Every structure is written in structure tokens, then in C-alpha cells.
Amino acid sequence: MSAAILVRVQAADFDVGAELARLEALGGGGVASFTGVVRGGGGLEALELEHHPGMTEAMMTRIAGEAAARWPLLGVTAIHRHGRLLPGQRIVLAAAASPHRAAALEATSFLIDWLKTRAPFWKKEHFTDGASRWVEARAEDDAAAARWEAKRA
Amino acid sequence: MAIELLYFARVREAIGRSAETVSPPAEVATVAALVDWLAARGGGYAEAFADRARVRAAIGDGFVTPDAPIAGAREIALFPPVTGG
Numbered sequence: 001m002s003a004a005i006l007v008r009v010q011a012a013d014f015d016v017g018a019e020l021a022r023l024e025a026l027g028g029g030g031v032a033s034f035t036g037v038v039r040g041g042g043g044l045e046a047l048e049l050e051h052h053p054g055m056t057e058a059m060m061t062r063i064a065g066e067a068a069a070r071w072p073l074l075g076v077t078a079i080h081r082h083g084r085l086l087p088g089q090r091i092v093l094a095a096a097a098s099p100h101r102a103a104a105l106e107a108t109s110f111l112i113d114w115l116k117t118r119a120p121f122w123k124k125e126h127f128t129d130g131a132s133r134w135v136e137a138r139a140e141d142d143a144a145a146a147r148w149e150a151k152r153a
Numbered sequence: 154m155a156i157e158l159l160y161f162a163r164v165r166e167a168i169g170r171s172a173e174t175v176s177p178p179a180e181v182a183t184v185a186a187l188v189d190w191l192a193a194r195g196g197g198y199a200e201a202f203a204d205r206a207r208v209r210a211a212i213g214d215g216f217v218t219p220d221a222p223i224a225g226a227r228e229i230a231l232f233p234p235v236t237g238g
Binding site: 050052054112115120121124134136138 | 162214228235
């Protein structure tokens with residue numbers, strides 16, 4: 001099965017409905033997706049996402065290809081925004097279409113776990129009091145990504 | 154040989170620039186040695202690389218480990234652990 005892979009890195013927002021419709025049109029039995037949204041609270045004013053322009057798309061394409069190699073997928077979509085985002089705004093979309101429900105759900109989970117830990121993005125939080133700080137990598141994210149290593153072995 | 158270095162996030166801020174071209178001496182043969190060589194410049198470089206466990210590197214468009222050789226590399230990116238998604 002050769003999956004239709006769509007990867008985009010962009011400052012602009014994306015239309016979740018349109019992206020899922022494209023996957024639905026591939027004729028599989030199911031489409032699963034995850035949308036990441038900027039979490040508000042704690043005085044957060046904005047989240048700034050920096051990326052490595054030469055490498056980010058290549059790494060995301062590799063991650064999408066890895067998902068397509070592991071599960072019987074008809075389509076894989078990974079869209080990630082960069083720049084300054086406000087609470088409630090979308091950051092990332094990971095989605096997969098497959099004839100099989102479990103494959104679509106597992107592939108989506110895999111995509112977001114690996115995007116978090118392997119795609120070259122860095123987040124900086126800006127607060128209403130003028131303070132700012134880089135978001136640290138989290139051990140839970142590494143553990144979530146690593147469980148897919150164990151499954152493959 | 155000249156290498157283009159790219160810095161991101163906290164590393165970029167500490168050093169105060171996003172890119173520069175360097176020509177390390179021949180004995181600087183690995184990514185770890187390159188980071189040591191840069192950190193020895195002091196100031197923002199020492200600050201950027203103070204915690205070696207939190208320095209990541211990529212040559213071209215792929216991540217590499219600290220023991221990766223830098224011979225032949227045209228572009229090396231240095232940055233903190235990623236926090237995407």
C-alpha cells in the first residue's frame with residue numbers, strides 16, 4: 001500500500017475539515033486525527049515556535065514515511081505551524097487514513113509522539129507580565145516516543 | 154575547512170546570532186569536540202553549551218550523536234532538545 005503523504009510547515013492556520021476530507025476521499029474505512037492547540041492559562045500571552053527551515057520538512061516527511069511503513073495507510077497528513085500563536089490557536093495536525101481503525105488510530109498517536117520529540121521545533125512561552133521562557137523537553141514525551149521503538153524491536 | 158554553523162532557540166539567544174562560518178583546527182574531529190572548541194571561546198558560547206547533556210546537533214538534515222565526525226560537513230546545526238507538537 002503506497003500512502004499519499006502530505007507534510008507542510010507554515011505560519012498560517014490550516015482548515016482541519018478540508019484536510020480530513022482529503023484523507024476521507026482516499027477511500028479507506030477510517031480517518032483518525034489529532035489537533036494540537038495552544039494551551040491557555042498561567043498568564044500565557046503567546047507561544048512562539050521556532051523551527052529549522054532546512055531540516056523540519058525533511059524530518060516530518062521521514063516521520064510520515066515511517067508511519068506509512070509501519071501501518072497499512074492510504075494517507076498521512078502532518079501540518080505544523082511556526083511563528084507567534086495565541087492560546088486556543090491550532091499548532092499541529094497529525095492524521096492518518098486506513099482501511100483499519102486500529103491502524104489509523106495508532107499511526108496518528110505515533111505521528112504526534114515523534115513530531116514532539118524529533119521534528120526540529122522549539123517553543124517559547126511569552127507571559128502577560130513580560131516574562132518569557134523556553135519550554136523544556138519533557139521526559140514523558142521521550143517515553144511516549146520511545147514506546148514505538150520498543151514495539152518495532 | 155569552513156563550516157556553516159546554525160544556532161536555534163536558547164543556543165541562538167545565548168550566542169547572539171543564528172549562523173556563522175567557522176574554520177576549526179584539524180584536531181576538532183567530532184561534534185563533541187566542535188562544541189568544546191566553541192565553548193572555550195567563553196561568553197555567550199560558554200553559556201550556550203554549559204550543559205553538554207542538553208546540546209543536540211544535526212548535520213545536513215539529520216540528527217547526529219556527539220561522536221559523529223564533522224569531516225566533510227558543510228552545515229552543522231546546534232540546538233537544545235526539541236519541543237514540537
